[in-house]
Amino acid sequence: MRLPGSYLWQLTYRWTLPRHPKKSRHWIMDPYFGRFNTARQDRWVFGDRETGAYLVKFAWTKIIRHQLVKGTASPDDxxxxxxxxxxxxxxxxxxxxxxxxxxxxxxxxxxxxxxxxxxxxxxxxxxxxxx
Known part of the structure; x- marks a missing residue:
């Protein structure tokens, strides 16, 4: 089973490869990946340097537990x-x-x-x- 974060990283990296077929892996990483979210120390964020837009990582999502629904609870009741x-x-x-x-x-x-x-x-x- 693949983790969603690593899968998304792989998809974005593979998206960049055909756009620059004659460039090295390191050259491809510079324009697309960087530290776009200044509140975090993460350098591997996929984004656009011109607009500052970036993809939010799954790891940044805080887990909040929910209250379980009562066993016999129904919206029709x-x-x-x-x-x-x-x-x-x-x-x-x-x-x-x-x-x-x-x-x-x-x-x-x-x-x-x-x-x-x-x-x-x-x-x-x-x-x-x-x-």
Whole structure:
């Protein structure tokens, strides 16, 4: 099993090779890889020197454990409406509204927050998202 970070590095490195077929490996690394994120000491970040844009590494993602869903909890149970609203709000607060807005079109506008906020809006309105 390959780690996602090493796999992504291999993909980006292989992406650079055909663009400079007669250049050495070290020459290829200089324009594409560097220390783009100044908050980190990582020199092997893939990015664009002109714009400053770079790929975020998987290793930079902080692991936050989630609270397990109750064994019999169902979004269709009216007694657990508050439970599911709090769960959806916790997820949307963690991810941030800007991240969720882009995927709201995928859920056909169930909620203005996007892909994970649909549970709260459907429970408040008494609607079911699947039919």
């Amino acid at each position: 009216p007694a657990l409406t508050d439970y599911w609203i709090n769960a959806a709000n916790a997820v949307s607060a963690f991810l941030g509204v800007s991240l969720l807005r882009g995927s709201s079109r995928q859920w056909h506008g169930w909620d203005s927050l996007g892909c994970l906020g649909w549970q709260a809006s459907t429970l408040r309105l008494g609607m079911r998202p699947w039919g």
